Amino acid sequence: MTAAAELVGADVDPEAGRSDAQIIASSLHEPEDFAAVYGRHARTVHRYAYRRVGPEHAEDVVAETFVAAFRRRATYDLARPDARAWLLGIATREISQLRRAEATRYRAMARVGTARPEDNLADRATTDVAARAAGGALGTALAGLRPGDRDVLLLWAWGDLSYEEIATTLEIKKGTVRSRLHRARRLVRAALPGGLWDVEEDGR
Template sequence: MTGPPGDDDAAVIAVSLERPEVFAELYNRYAADIHRYAARRLGDAAADDITADTFLAAFRARTRYDLGRANARPWLYGIAANLIGKQRRTEVRALGLLARTGHDPVAESWVDHADDRVTAQAVHGALAGALAALSGGDRHVLLLVAWADLTYQEVAEALSIPVGTVRSRLNRARRKVRAALGDSDPTLAHDFATEATHG
């Protein structure tokens, strides 16, 4: 085996069993995405730690990785979601701050037009409050779909739950968020992606 950078994730992990330094390729591929996801949920300060801890945990667990899964992205997001879940109070506090101020610097940086930014900020507060009110499991599923762009199958892999459970949690979370927003559509700019409220 020669190893990355052209190899799929499973090949990188397999090679890393003999050559541990090769595992850094997964960090190069996914660290920015994991960091962005963690920052959305816990803020920049905690995102650094979550990202580092995600890859450290993945490195330690690489001998148990199912090499039949070419894409390690769901696995990494699952580790990150579990670490974030251990910081539930921090996440709920961050969502509470967002609910009060309506300011989300990560999402705001994605909005190109001033009018869109004003509209997005108006919705962010209510949306953050709705997210804070969700159970940890429902919030994980909703945000892995909406912010990490994982498919239902990838969320199931990430959280080690059946696809049916992903669907039911997602439907419940969407229903609660819609109700909290007065049945309005929380999808603005790139904030929540269309998946947050549609199929």
């Protein structure tokens, strides 16, 4: 188990009655309150970072994400009760500083030809066995995407964000999200064997 996972291993939320927005607001006066936001979302951020840059960098991304979030908490939109999309957006910007490490991870996937089931983008459209067999093609496809297209695709697939959340997170128009996602999915679908990604966008 990773250090980040251990820190949030006990699924007990002492702030269960308050939204993330309420906790962030109170943390402006009581900074220690922000720890509850970490407790709720560190695992999600770690999983997202792990998939994109691997174990060598994932924990650094988590640490930098929450440091940056703490520093920027006064700018958080308190109309958004759930901070998950905001945090994943910060993580995405941190990952953008690690493009070389991310590309290396995808090239490694391409060489090995397999990946653990939870690390497979294709698992939305097929069984784990088939997805694992597609790992090589998937790594090549992801490495070949434009960075902006890859960010949108992975926030959608691995971050489980809606189009609107991605648009807000990346500060782009919702139509841009749609076009980038469509282009990225078309390229990934074409690269995977046997039409492993023949699913329609779900309109999130």
